[in-house]
Amino acid sequence: PMPMMTDDGTMWEVVGGGDKGGILVRKGQGTDSEQCKERLSTGALVKQVDRAGDRIEYKLVKGAGPEVGWVSIKITGKDLLVETDKTGNEPDEPEFKGPRLVATSFEDWLPVPHPATDRCKKEWDKKSVPWQGMAMDHFMANYMNNKPGTRYGFKFPHTLEQLTSSEYGPAWMTKAFQASGVLSADNKITQIVSTKQLSGGGAADKALVVVKYAKPSKELHTHLFMKYPYPCEGPRRSDRVNSSVMLQQDCMEVDALRLLEASMPFRVTKYYFADISNETTNFIILTEFVHFGDPKKALKDFAPWEVEPPYEKFMDDEQWGDKAWEYYQEMTKACAKMAGWYKAGKFGDPEELRKYFPKQEANMGAAGISEKEFQAKIKHMDDFISNSAKVLFPPEVLTPAAMTELKRVLNVANTYTLEFHLYTMKYDADMSVMMHGNMNADNTFWTRDPDGKLHIGVLDWGGLGIKPFPGTLWWCDYASEFHFLEKHMDEMLELFCKTFEESGGPKSDFKFVKECFLISAINQCLGLMGAIPQIYRVVPKKVWPEVKDRHFPKLKDSFLTRMYVQGFVLIATMVHKWNLGKMLDDILKENNVKEKPLTKLD
Numbered sequence: 001p002m003p004m005m006t007d008d009g010t011m012w013e014v015v016g017g018g019d020k021g022g023i024l025v026r027k028g029q030g031t032d033s034e035q036c037k038e039r040l041s042t043g044a045l046v047k048q049v050d051r052a053g054d055r056i057e058y059k060l061v062k063g064a065g066p067e068v069g070w071v072s073i074k075i076t077g078k079d080l081l082v083e084t085d086k087t088g089n090e091p092d093e094p095e096f097k098g099p100r101l102v103a104t105s106f107e108d109w110l111p112v113p114h115p116a117t118d119r120c121k122k123e124w125d126k127k128s129v130p131w132q133g134m135a136m137d138h139f140m141a142n143y144m145n146n147k148p149g150t151r152y153g154f155k156f157p158h159t160l161e162q163l164t165s166s167e168y169g170p171a172w173m174t175k176a177f178q179a180s181g182v183l184s185a186d187n188k189i190t191q192i193v194s195t196k197q198l199s200g201g202g203a204a205d206k207a208l209v210v211v212k213y214a215k216p217s218k219e220l221h222t223h224l225f226m227k228y229p230y231p232c233e234g235p236r237r238s239d240r241v242n243s244s245v246m247l248q249q250d251c252m253e254v255d256a257l258r259l260l261e262a263s264m265p266f267r268v269t270k271y272y273f274a275d276i277s278n279e280t281t282n283f284i285i286l287t288e289f290v291h292f293g294d295p296k297k298a299l300k301d302f303a304p305w306e307v308e309p310p311y312e313k314f315m316d317d318e319q320w321g322d323k324a325w326e327y328y329q330e331m332t333k334a335c336a337k338m339a340g341w342y343k344a345g346k347f348g349d350p351e352e353l354r355k356y357f358p359k360q361e362a363n364m365g366a367a368g369i370s371e372k373e374f375q376a377k378i379k380h381m382d383d384f385i386s387n388s389a390k391v392l393f394p395p396e397v398l399t400p401a402a403m404t405e406l407k408r409v410l411n412v413a414n415t416y417t418l419e420f421h422l423y424t425m426k427y428d429a430d431m432s433v434m435m436h437g438n439m440n441a442d443n444t445f446w447t448r449d450p451d452g453k454l455h456i457g458v459l460d461w462g463g464l465g466i467k468p469f470p471g472t473l474w475w476c477d478y479a480s481e482f483h484f485l486e487k488h489m490d491e492m493l494e495l496f497c498k499t500f501e502e503s504g505g506p507k508s509d510f511k512f513v514k515e516c517f518l519i520s521a522i523n524q525c526l527g528l529m530g531a532i533p534q535i536y537r538v539v540p541k542k543v544w545p546e547v548k549d550r551h552f553p554k555l556k557d558s559f560l561t562r563m564y565v566q567g568f569v570l571i572a573t574m575v576h577k578w579n580l581g582k583m584l585d586d587i588l589k590e591n592n593v594k595e596k597p598l599t600k601l602d
Contacts, residue, residue: 009047009048010047010048010083011045011046011047011048011061011083011084011085011086011087011088012045012046012047012048012056012058012073012081012082012083012084013043013044013045013081013082013083013084013086014040014041014042014043014044014045014046014063014071014080014081015042015079015080015081015082015161015164015165016042016075016078016079016080016081016161016165017039017040017041017042017080017161020039022038022039022040022041022042022044022064022065023039023040023042023071023072023080023081024036024039024040024071024072025038025039025040025065025066025069025070025071026069026070026071027069027070028070029050029052029055029057029070031055031072033070036065036066036069038064038065038066039065040058040060040063040064040065040066040069040071041063041064041065042160042161042164042195042197043063043164043194043195044060044061044062044063044064044065045060045061045062045063045084045086045087045088046058046059046060046061046063046071046081047059047061049068054072054073054074055070055071055072055073056070056071056073056081057069057070058070058071061087061088062088078161078162078165079161079165079166079167080161082165082166099293099302099303099306100291100306100307101303101304101305101306102290102291102305102306102307102445102447102457103305103447104305105305105449106449106455109267109305109447109449109455110266110267110455113262114261114262114263115219115262116261116262116270116271117262118181119180119181119182119261119262119271120258120259120260120261120262120263122181123258123259124259124348124352126151128150128151128255128356129150129278130355130356131150131248131251131276131278131356132278133248134244134245134248134278134281135245136241136245139241139244139245139280139281142279142280143232143240143244143280143281143282144232144280145279145280145282146158146162146280146282147277147279147280147282148277149275149276149277149283150275150276150277150278151254151255151258151274151275151276152176152179152180152273152275154175154179156168156172156176156275156282156284157172157228157284158228158229158280158282158283158284159205159228159231160195160197160205160207160226160228163192163195163209163226163284164192164195169192170188170189170190170191170192170211173189173192173211173273173286174188174189176272176273176275176286177189177272177273179273180258180271180272180273180274182220182270182271182272182273183213183220184215186215187213187214187215187220188213188214189211189212189213189214190212190213190214191211191212192209192210192211193210193211193212193222194208194209194210195207195208195209195210195226196208203239203243203249203462204227204228204229204230204243204250204462205227205228205229205230205231205236206225206226206227206228207225207226207228208223208224208225208226208289209223209224209225209226209286209289210222210223210224211224221270221272221288221289223288223289223291224272224286224287224288224289225269225285225286225287225288225289225290226284226285226286227253227283227284227285228282228283228284228285229243229244229250229281229282229283230243244281245281247463248281249462249463250276250281250283250462251276251283251356252356252357252358252461252462252463252464252465253274253283253285253460253461253462253463253464254274254275254276254283254285255274255356255357255464256357256461256464257269257271257274257287257461258271258274259356260347263341263346263347263348264338264458265334265337265338265341265503266334266337266338266456266457266458267455267456267457267458268457268458268459269287269288269289269290269457269459270287270288271287272286272287272288273285273286274286274287290307290445290457290459291307292307292308292309292310292445293306293307293308293309294309295309295310297309302448304447304448304449304450305447305448305449306447307445307446307447307457308445308446308447308448310442310445311441311442311444311446312441312442312559313440313441313442313479313559313562313563314479314550314562314563314566315441316441316479316480316481316484317481319441320441324480324481324484325484325487325488326454327441327446327454328477328480328484328488328492329492329495330454330455330456331439331440331444331456331476332473332476332492332495332496332499333495333496333499334436334439334456334458335435335436335439335469335472335473335476335496336435336495336496336497336498336499336500336503336505337499337500337503338433338434338435338436339433339434339435339469339500339503339505340433340499340500340501340502340503340504340505341503341504342433342434342435342466342504343433343500343503343504343505343506344503344504344505345504346504347434350466353434353466354466357434357464357465357466358465358466359432359465359466359467360432360465360466360467360468362421362422362425362428363421364418365418366417366418366421366422367417367418368413368414368415368416368417368526369414369526371599371600374411374414374599375599375600375601375602377529377530377532378407378410378411378529378601379602380529380532381407381410381528381529381532381568382403382407384532384535384568385397385398385403385406385568385572386398386403388541388544389544389547389565389568389569391547391548391549392547392549392550392565392566392569393569393572393573394573394576396576397572397573397576402576405575405576405581406572406575406576407601408581408598409522409575409580409581409584410522410525410526410529411598411599411601412581412584412585412588412598413519413522413523413526413584414526414599415596415597415598415599416584416588416593416596419588419591419593420519420523420584420587423515423516423519423587423591424468424470424471424516424519424520425468426512427468427509427512428468430505430506430508431468431469431470431508431513432466432467432468432469433466433467433468433469433472433500433505434464434465434466435469435472436458436461436464436476437462437463437464437465437467437472437475437476438460438462438463438475438476439458439476440476440478440479441479442460443458443459443460444456444457444458444459445457445458445459468516469496469500469513470512470513470514470515470516470517470520471516471517471519471520473493473496473517474517474518474520474521474524475520477492478521478524478567478570479563479566480570481570482569482570482573482574482577485570485574486577489514489517490514493510493513493514493517494510496513497510497513515583515587518574518578518580518583519584521570521571521574521580522571522575522580522584524567524571525567525568525571525572525575528564528567528568528571531564532564534560534561534564535561535564535565538554538558538561539552539554539555539561550562550565550566550569
């Protein structure tokens, strides 16, 4: 049996459980005793009552969770609680009064020259090793390890638990920020005041980290945004494998602001530190935290340079209504300006850029899914649209003729995958650009100047690369409403082409741009067919009769499910209303493509 001791009040701070909402609490000393319903929150302060080896009985002093219980101090060598001098009587961070202003003028919002210019140049001069790729077997053998990063050469935390542990903590953050050049040698981080897991998004875990500096200044943010990989255990395992092995895009986000913060033609968040290990795929990104405005506050009541509330994908009618075009204009111009600046050489040598931001090349091996797989997926899609989710689709999309044509369009796109891919790469030299690959509502932040003019700030750089802009532009607009695209798509594509040319790019063929934009939409629908099992996991087939509209809680609250379902609705409507089958047929005919047999369908 473990030795028991009664303590006179040693104080402990919870540093573990950051990615799980706190640490496990049990009602008894044994690890097999009854588990409490609540977890003890990360950052909580507790007073020790009794101790048995690495287990303590506690009384809650500050934080959330059970008032009393037993917890483990560490597990598998990782600290869950650490002794602290804190008493629980320390004053909380004062509540912020009044609007948080992100700037005081346009020159402050987007300064020229950018204050990160010298820092970015030093990062380029380092000639960091480009990403070398990751195989599944190597990933599975190494993902749990902490290895030095490829950008700064020392170990880094890749969970909230590790960040606040004695191994890392304020001392590591000081070292990291001095290495990245954002913190002077005579300054340091004295305390990690608090951490908070954030929700939203589908690519990685996110958190708010609040710190204190020995020498505070207006250039140093106390509230930082942390992005780090999902754990490879539990419900996020498949997402982690997809991100780290299938997509391998985290390296681009690590490098985006590290190298390009000072070059962007729009506002981005301030970079503090980012690194990744090619041995493990673990990474950490620390940037300025955006203080979004209160969603309950009317936009007319926002002060100049106050950031508007956070916006979401596939919620345009609810959050923007008839003002959506104002926002999409700014997103379109931002994308086009970045693309034009790339062509004008404002981001640097294209060959150097390709080392960190890969260029998509024509793939002569591009092929659709197999006949057997296509038959199974198209059958599931037909049933999903015609039966389970029919309440969400316009009636004219559900007619037998419309459904037959939708299946034919997807059959053509799948059968001629290589031919359509090569077609979209036709003007590669002119149209391959570097631009944000996902500039949607949830990857932006917004403010207005004293004249009411809207200004865009941009977040989330995962997958930043060099590829033809029409397809990339679809992924910046795929969350819009059909009625919006019906009214503004041509105007939006024309605005992109005009701004692209004005910003340094060549003149674009509008008809070709539009065709490639729409081909990307059809290709997305091909991919969505594989998401139907995931949809049913969130909203089971037997539950669908309860769904009356897209505001059904499980649809609205699950980001990925909302994306899958509304993607089907949008693209199926586009195919029917705009006769996109004829567009595909005409492209094949005009380019003298040899006819192939389509997959036989029931």
